[in-house]
Amino acid sequence: METSEKDLLNKNIVIRNKSVIWRIIVFLSIIAFTFIYYPNNSWEVLMGDDLTAVSNYVEEGLWGVLFNPINAQMGKVRPVSTILLYLSYLLCGLDFSKYYLLNRLMLAGGAFLVAHISYRLGVNKIGAFLVSILLISTPFSSYAVWQMIGICETLSLVLSIVFLFLVIKISEGSERQNIRKNVLLCFAVFTAIIFNAERFMYLIVLFVFAMAINRAIALKEKVIYTIIMSTPIIARTLFINLSGGTSLNTGRGEVDSLIGDMTAYAIRGAVNMYGFSIGDQWHGGFDFFSLPTYILIIASCFLLTSIGIFFWALSNYIKEKNKSALTILIIFLMSYSSLFSYALVGETHGEDRFLWISYVSVCLGMLLYFSKTIQNKKCLYGVLALNFFLVLMNGYYVKNKVHVHYRYSQEMAQTCFENVSTLVEEKPVENICCIKPGDYNWVFCGNIFFRYYIDKSVNVYYYNTWDEVDINLLTGNTIIVYPDENHPIPYGTEACWIEDFQPN
Structure with missing residues (x-):
């Protein structure tokens, strides 16, 4: 037993x-x-x-x-x-x-x-x-x-x-x-x-x-x-x-x-x-x-x-x-x-x-x-x-x-961070101008993104087109952020100093 x-x-x-x-x-x-x-x-x-x-x-x-x-x-x-x-x-x-x-x-x-x-x-x-x-x-x-x-x-x-x-x-x-x-x-x-x-x-x-x-x-x-x-x-x-x-x-x-x-x-x-x-x-x-x-x-x-x-x-x-x-x-x-x-x-x-x-x-x-x-x-x-x-x-x-916002927007943010970070190694940045209708203001949360990841004192502006930009208000220490037409979907962003920007 x-x-x-x-x-x-x-x-x-x-x-x-x-x-x-x-x-x-x-x-x-x-x-x-x-x-x-x-x-x-x-x-x-x-x-x-x-x-x-x-x-x-x-x-x-x-x-x-x-x-x-x-x-x-x-x-x-x-x-x-x-x-x-x-x-x-x-x-x-x-x-x-x-x-x-x-x-x-x-x-x-x-x-x-x-x-x-x-x-x-x-x-x-x-x-x-x-x-x-x-x-x-x-x-x-x-x-x-x-x-x-x-x-x-x-x-x-x-x-x-x-x-x-x-x-x-x-x-x-x-x-x-x-x-x-x-x-x-x-x-x-x-x-x-x-x-x-x-x-x-x-x-x-x-x-x-x-x-x-x-x-x-x-x-x-x-x-x-x-x-x-x-x-x-x-x-x-x-x-x-x-x-x-x-x-x-x-x-x-x-x-x-x-x-x-x-x-x-x-x-x-x-x-x-x-x-x-x-x-x-x-x-x-x-x-x-x-x-x-x-x-x-x-x-x-x-x-x-x-x-x-x-x-x-x-x-x-x-x-x-x-x-x-x-x-x-x-x-x-x-x-x-x-x-x-x-x-x-x-x-x-x-x-x-x-x-x-x-x-x-x-x-x-x-x-x-x-x-x-x-x-x-x-x-x-x-x-x-x-x-x-x-x-x-x-x-x-x-x-x-690939068009879902948490993929294309993430790619926008990442490529922006990489390109802007490269530029600020050359000289300090005072202003950042984002040129794109719609997405950028939401993706970068106004100035939060750039103040957290780039420089806490940077000024951030948003425009739908280059024609809206008042160049007289900006200094040479300004970075332009805009869509990268050659980046595959999800969409990327490009960045350059204002003097190098070539509007279409």
């Missing part, structure tokens, strides 16, 4: 060790894939919103940024992201390459956590690993890697998937104590995510749905739990209104002016998510017909497969109350409801990062279905082939979306 118990104990230890080894292999593989897919680049300087964020910490400190009344008036109460970015700033300072390293590590860690949650939901080991690869390879993850403030997107993704996991547990729970525990955990995660980015308030719909379909929860408890879950939204709204702000400001326009077109923009988001478009004008400007045929074929297979799985889940849940079908339904509800988050900014310009959770949720739902239903090896090969082609499609988009 003792020998039998000892053998059983040894067997459990072996199983546990194999599980640990498998997790280590998966984690290292995810890190390796992340760094191969997003290799090192030459960018060293911050620009745009990243530089503005760092400048706020330099000028105001953490507390000044946390309690800045302007943010509340804009409807942005984000203490979680503010603290996370401050910690990131303390680690990386003004060096973009450090942020790029940190963000890739965060993305790999987030992908591993999503793979682990996928496995807990019932996806097999290979499928869980594939979820993480699709998560990393999609162009919707690029923002999380290439921008300093993208680290908040990785946090949002992980919190969203944790929230999804808890909601699924609530939907199928039967023991009162476990349901109460999961509701409290759900409340904590929901509070964290909406104070990281307010657009995730829509996730409460997912919670209400889980409450509604679980017959083990009494009506009175459903109402109480829903009220509890709503308190962070109520608290946020009260705080913003007392601060004189608008509680549902999207940052691009008032919600009431956008709500009428939400369905149309959600459909456009789905078109982008499934791969039938390279993105919106602001993020690419490619037309539907410019995509290669093989990309459209892959996108069509992706769309038809996911829709087929959705209707399979809907049918099986209605007819048989199938537990796996319900899980898949909730995952697809997560995906499709997330499209309306994208739709709120769709009128001015849709942002790829708003489609990340929708995309990952669809992939998770698909691979959960395959894990539960595929028994035939030939079908398994088909699943692996589909995922291979999805990664191929993702790679195509990442490579070709």
Whole structure:
């Protein structure tokens, strides 16, 4: 008897060790894939919103940024992201390459956590690993890697998937104590995510749905739990209104002016998510017909497969109350409801990062279905082939979306830094004139970029054309910054002393 118990104990230890080894292999593989897919680049300087964020910490400190009344008036109460970015700033300072390293590590860690949650939901080991690869390879993850403030997107993704996991547990729970525990955990995660980015308030719909379909929860408890879950939204709204702000400001326009077109923009988001478009004008400007045929074929297979799985889940849940079908339904509800988050900014310009959770949720739902239903090896090969082609499609988009602002603007900033730094080695600079309509003022954040990276006393001016420049106001110690027509996309900048400048 003792020998039998000892053998059983040894067997459990072996199983546990194999599980640990498998997790280590998966984690290292995810890190390796992340760094191969997003290799090192030459960018060293911050620009745009990243530089503005760092400048706020330099000028105001953490507390000044946390309690800045302007943010509340804009409807942005984000203490979680503010603290996370401050910690990131303390680690990386003004060096973009450090942020790029940190963000890739965060993305790999987030992908591993999503793979682990996928496995807990019932996806097999290979499928869980594939979820993480699709998560990393999609162009919707690029923002999380290439921008300093993208680290908040990785946090949002992980919190969203944790929230999804808890909601699924609530939907199928039967023991009162476990349901109460999961509701409290759900409340904590929901509070964290909406104070990281307010657009995730829509996730409460997912919670209400889980409450509604679980017959083990009494009506009175459903109402109480829903009220509890709503308190962070109520608290946020009260705080913003007392601060004189608008509680549902999207940052691009008032919600009431956008709500009428939400369905149309959600459909456009789905078109982008499934791969039938390279993105919106602001993020690419490619037309539907410019995509290669093989990309459209892959996108069509992706769309038809996911829709087929959705209707399979809907049918099986209605007819048989199938537990796996319900899980898949909730995952697809997560995906499709997330499209309306994208739709709120769709009128001015849709942002790829708003489609990340929708995309990952669809992939998770698909691979959960395959894990539960595929028994035939030939079908398994088909699943692996589909995922291979999805990664191929993702790679195509990442490579070709060179017009996204965090790539072309970063190239502008880097080439400007290199060229201006070379010039100031010759003699001191007093003035810098940037000649280009639109981008430069945002990329260089007024005078912040040049004061941080070139000379803290330099004067900076912006003009649309050379004709606007008043040469009499400038000295010989003036550098002209202008577009480099010979630099390949992403666009570069050229710089020279004013006496050497040759206007076209």
